[in-house]
Amino acid sequence: MWPVLIQEAILDILEVTSYQCRVERTSQRAPFYSLTVNGESESERMKIDGQNVEISNRDKVFFPDTHLTKGDVIDYYVKIAGSMIPHIKHHGISMQRFPDGLKGSGFYNKDAPDYFPDWIKTVQFAKEGGGSFNAPVVDKKSSLVYLADQAVLTFHPYWGRIDDLKHPERMIFDLDPPKDTEDFQNVRDCAQEIQDILERLDLRGWIQTTGSMGFHIHVPIIREFGFDKVREFAHDIGLLVVKANKDRYTLEEREEKRKGRVFIDFLRNSYGATSVAPYAVRAR
DNA sequence: GAAGGTA
DNA sequence: TACCTTCAACGCCCG
DNA sequence: CGGGCG
Ligand SMILES: [Mn+2]
Ligand SMILES: [Mn+2]
Numbered sequence: 001m002w003p004v005l006i007q008e009a010i011l012d013i014l015e016v017t018s019y020q021c022r023v024e025r026t027s028q029r030a031p032f033y034s035l036t037v038n039g040e041s042e043s044e045r046m047k048i049d050g051q052n053v054e055i056s057n058r059d060k061v062f063f064p065d066t067h068l069t070k071g072d073v074i075d076y077y078v079k080i081a082g083s084m085i086p087h088i089k090h091h092g093i094s095m096q097r098f099p100d101g102l103k104g105s106g107f108y109n110k111d112a113p114d115y116f117p118d119w120i121k122t123v124q125f126a127k128e129g130g131g132s133f134n135a136p137v138v139d140k141k142s143s144l145v146y147l148a149d150q151a152v153l154t155f156h157p158y159w160g161r162i163d164d165l166k167h168p169e170r171m172i173f174d175l176d177p178p179k180d181t182e183d184f185q186n187v188r189d190c191a192q193e194i195q196d197i198l199e200r201l202d203l204r205g206w207i208q209t210t211g212s213m214g215f216h217i218h219v220p221i222i223r224e225f226g227f228d229k230v231r232e233f234a235h236d237i238g239l240l241v242v243k244a245n246k247d248r249y250t251l252e253e254r255e256e257k258r259k260g261r262v263f264i265d266f267l268r269n270s271y272g273a274t275s276v277a278p279y280a281v282r283a284r
Numbered sequence: 285g286a287a288g289g290t291a
Numbered sequence: 292t293a294c295c296t297t298c299a300a301c302g303c304c305c306g
Numbered sequence: 307c308g309g310g311c312g
Contacts, residue, residue: 301312302311302312303310303311303312304309304310304311305308305309305310306307306308306309306310
């Protein structure tokens, strides 16, 4: 069952003290390269899952502060693919792309462009007012690497499963500490409060670090409810936690009303909402 | 990163 | 050819 | 309705 799927990214809640997954320049680039040099410019390809994946601009600097490059990002995703993909392979992805690295502004891309190869799986999302878009699905390493080459730094999954987008298999709590906080205790305690309630309900929460200061708690649920019900349930659990600790936690989304409190973001449980994937690189 | 429109 | 723009729609809530 | 939020 799916707690097995999630084991790698999810730490036991009591053991979470650090929260960084770093891209580092490893001594060794990702394997299975063949190099073709044509004059000045070199193009490379990797063979993954039997797919040839074209790689460009490995040396382009994506992180000016550390001089980490697009190649470093690709190597990172190759390295953690086996841990990351089980969490996202049944979900559409909203892509956050930075073709010019952090010095550029970046953009979100939900609709997979026509030029994406046909071996990149997509899932069609119906839009409210008619029409649709096709979100890519990262169900294999080759797709992960292709998108990394497309300068996708951060992967934002929609948490409706692709076999039935309207009946999620998980409830999510996105715990957001105040901006620029150094404090880790409040959000940690908040996670524990939620965990205690879940336990009493015979539910189990799996905690995810996000590369920022917050956590996500993923709770496996039966697939009988639409997002509205799941969101309402998450809100009710949030209420219990907030009631007991009004000065530390809040359900107010608006920045100005949070007033230094941890925001329990139950609104992630919505059709068309995303939250950052486990193991995703963040643009910082 | 790549396509499409415009100068 | 060179340069510029586009690429986030959507749900939800609040005032 | 527009705007904040993610
Ligand atoms: Mn968050
Ligand atoms: Mn949030």
